[in-house]
Amino acid sequence: MDVRVRFAPSPTGFLHIGSLRTALYNFLFARHHGGVMILRVEDTDRTRLVEGAMDEQIASLAWAGVTFDEGPHVGGAYGPYVQSERFDLYREHAQVLLANGTAYYAFDTAEELDAMRTRQQAAGIAPRYDRSAMRNQFTLGEAETQRLLDDGAPHVVRLLVPLTREVRFTDMVRGDVVVAGREIDDQILLKSDGFPTYHLANVVDDHLMRISHVIRAEEWLPSTPKHVLLYEAFGWAPPIFAHVPLLLNPDRSKMSKRHGDVMVRDFRARGYFPDALVNFVALCGWNPGSTGEFFSMEELIQHFALERVQKAGAIFDYKKLDWMNAQYLTSKDPAQLADVLLPLLQERGHAYIERDYVAAAIKLLRERVTFLADIAEFGDYIFGDTLATLASDVAQGLRENSALRKACEHIRAHLDLSSAESFKTCASEAAAAGGLKPGQFMKPLRMVLTHREVGADLYETLTLIGTERCLARLDAYLA
């Protein structure tokens, strides 16, 4: 079978991290099987459109490495790939169902439907369209229906759900699913504005675009029986379904803001590497069956299988994501990281930002931070000579520490960075000159030279900064 999958977002906002994962699974599945990845824009709700949303989503996807073979931005043989441009198609297909008796006209107003639902809830029954009591083709009769249609009365087209049978389908993640027909609502297919609902457009397009596998989030599972019915009504073979589990908040509800960032652009802005994010998110709900934790996109493609997708939702663990990002940070090429960090250092007005120098600094500091950009702040004493401002009591303590001053005077005169050994020796001698043990001297010395309590190995740090700048800082302290 030719594998053709699609990611079908609505352009109503930024790309959600959960959507990224759904898109990613589609992408991995397509690539694994040498299939085709399609982007289809589901913009049938005219009231929720957001300007620029689709471009943002495509950009976020591209940033993460998820690309498409067909779509509005790349073309393809099954277009157009924007549903609002396929308007006539849905009308025609609705007509087919109307003609073969699997759909019908209904004329109820929003108020009437509200009243119906209120009544049903009061009576303790499930809110569903009451075909025999509302204003539709069946209750009104053929002549009246035709008259209303001719008059241009507002109407919708509904799916005629068979009440007495079961609808069943096999889901690649969940197995066999069976739902009784009487539990399924007579879904609106065509809205009164002439636009299709998701259900109609989705089924028509999936068929016309020859989609082989529908891989989407679990929230769609309850409406899948309607879709199966629709395929039957058209006389089409349904695609294979795979409903992937949701990404969850710590309280196990569907992942949302309130608990943290959820938009891909947020993660990007915070400094996560796209490959780290993809690696992490791929492993939220899927695993390759081995104990490895790190997978490049190529490796994910190689190992991905729907059969190994989890059934239960996964709580999004920001801490583990941070860990993963830090792991990627320590494994990437310092020179390339330098290219990324450089503009940031420039923005901060730093003076010592020669590429090799920055790369060396990254190598020195990256094991101590989560994000590349952290290094700009964490290592400011390397990139510039303006040291962080110390709290006044700390500064005073340093200044008035006579033992430290003596030790610093000594090391000012004898600083030797020619080797780790020589530095150790001169530091020990300096400590002794101030009446300090070496261990008591190193930390204050670091404070004097970097204005920070923590950092990389002091000898390596000072070597990078260079003797000259170190001496200048000692002078500044001693002045």
Added chain:
RNA sequence: GCACCGUUCGUCUAGAGGUUAGGACACCGCCCUUUCAAGGCGGUAACACGGGUUCGAGUCCCGUACGGUGUACCA
């Protein structure tokens, strides 16, 4: 309420009838060490519950509980 789906350490998960229930994050301890990390080593910690089936059940079946999703002229 009803329908559907789900339930292994706090979290992500391995496990396809016989395992000392494994790994990763987090947490704790030790080592390393001039700090903080990183790294190494070790530790705490789980099969929701109840019935079956079976010589044997985390694994199969049923029920219960709990949770999630859906229940729109939104997707």
